[in-house]
Amino acid sequence: MENKKIYTVTALFDTPDEITDAAKATAGAGYTKFDINTPYPVHGMEKAMKLKPSYLGYVTLFFGLSGAAFAMLFMSWVSIYNYPLVIGGKPFFSWPAFVPITFEVTVLSAAIGTVGVLIALMFRFPNTAHPLHDTNYMKKVSADKFGLNITSLDPLFDENKIKEFFKGLGGKEIETIYEEDKKAEIKVFDYRFIMTLVLVAIVTAGTTYFVLNKLLYMQPFTWMGEQDKVIAQSESNFYNDGFSMRLPVEGTVARGYLPYEYKGAPDSVIKFISNPLPFTKDIIEKGKMRFDTYCSPCHGYFGQSDSRLHDQFPKPPTLHSDKVRNWPDGNIYNVITNGQNVMPSYEKQISREDRWAIIHYVRVLQRSLNAKDSDIDTSQVKREK
């Protein structure tokens, strides 16, 4: 016993008034490192013990303010820079909409921060051992007695003097409690404890899964899956014809789509339509792009009907024939729009402007095989003598 280090001297009292008076006397005698253990909170105790206000309030304030700042800045960053969405015509930085979430995050981070600091710093996590654990004193104070103990950390600590002092206060069952022999092992990281937690998690999750999905044949959340709505391309009991999809109202024009404006017009009219687009480099390049995409699979990249479909398909005509070369622009436009013989209509696939751009490019191709002398830029030509 002698070589053991004393941790504390304890005494028990019967009523809250006694313990309050004892705390006052202990604080009055100049002791500072002492503690009170009671079965329930005794009002006015921190004043009797002359305790300084805890710093935990500042921790809460710090975490609360950090949470508020984080939530506000994060939402601002998301809705201004990262993923700006116009919601209800409001500006991207709509602070009133952020306030409720800021409030929630403030409360959450203040609470978690407080508990975390409380466990980590004040309870010294992960150390869960304490010399007072499993003592007679702790059993009594967690039932119906009020305990007072002065620890050996106190500068005025003297075992015998304190025992006399406690007797003078009317304390009962005065005991000395020693520190534990070996350093208390950290039980929180004991593999048995961790494995128990893992086991509990697996059993809970597994049982839930088994009961809900196998035993009861119940999907956990189906509210999103089973909605009273029409699903595209499936049967519907809502309409008489049994189709879920509806045709647009007669005469509906899709956004960004312009129907063929010369539908059913006689050839004599079509002859006089001229290309509305200017003959510029940009437009020709655009026309080349569209031609390569839509026309080249059959007509070939140069309009010579030399595509890879040449022998697998009704032979598409060359665009360099005299007939096509002499067609007015409007006639080509009509053929692209409405199709001709085997060629289908491209009205739905190529926009009006692109059709006209393609016609410009077709003219360029035609000219390339039937160039005139005047096309040669003589100033660039060096004549050989």
Add this chain to the structure above:
Amino acid sequence: MDYIKKELPTKINKIGWILTLAGLLIVIISYLVDVQRTSYNNLIALIFFSGIAIGALILVALEYLAGAVWSTPMRRVSEFLASSLPFMIILAIPLFLNIHNLFQWAQPELVKNDLALQHKSAYLNVPFIAIRFGVIFLIFYSFYVIFVRNSRKQDTTKDQRLTKINLKFSAAFMPLGAILLTLFAIDWMMSLVPHWYSTIFGFYFITSTLLAGLAATTYVAVTLNEKGYLHPSIGEDHYYSYGALLFAMTNFWAYIAFSQFMLIWYANIPEETTWFLLRWTGSWKYLSVGMVLVRFAIPYVGLLSYNSKMNPKNLKRIAIFILFAHLFDTYWLIMPSYSPGIIFSFYEIGFPVLIVGVIILVFYAQAKKYNLVPIGDPKLQRGLDFHL
């Protein structure tokens, strides 16, 4: 209970008379100069005053209903503040005389051309609002009489059953009071903009009312106790409880006010936004921003720390500030219906001075007649022994 009754100094009575007469003089001059503007100020005065008186009455009922012991030693302060309730009638009489100056729905030529007002005229008409006002006042006043008579009877009989009776009445009073205050808020404030409606508005007013009653009780109780008129056992723990309640109600007010604002802002429906738009045009904008500071931020910071709720000096300062904020809030609720921008002159001063004077006078008269501590209350000793 070693309570010895001490008379309040006659100086207080004198101050009360000076304030009342000065206020009355300014009010009469205001009415002679500009009837319409003074009517609006009269309306502000009615709301401001009923906030204090009804708020104090709610505190009394709340104490019985919740079985609170800590506030029992100071309950008389709330009772005395609530005893000025009949002054509501005096404040309302000039309003009824000038009702066509205040409300659009009281002007027949406006109602004739307005379909919405015609639809609402079954509720919003002068006889019905007068009846409602009378009923609201009568119910509040009869509850006041019940609570206070039982409380005073207890001083001599020390009959514990009287507390139980008051408990039952306060249980009936709470829901009834909430409905009546909602009606009161709709009648006198929401109907200033008769096309606008907000379902949370009544609750907003209830919160302001409770804050006003609480602030007035806190200020008076702490002042009296510091001067030694109440009981030596009343101390920091009781102050802390008042401070904590003030802090909680300040937060609650902000919660309600912001809920009202955010829903209207978010939905952005023209018939709802007009009310806030009015308060966001011209110089009212500064007052609207000021509301956040005066009604929420300053009391919040002033009451946040543990010590600030314990410190009687700080607590009194904040309580007075919250009373000022209540006046500020009422001005912000009512005045934009009258003027396109902030106005402040002697019209705005007269009524608050008059109200403070009247409350002091009534309080002094009550304190002279009755004990300042409910000495017969069975909860009193526990209240005096109260520790946090």
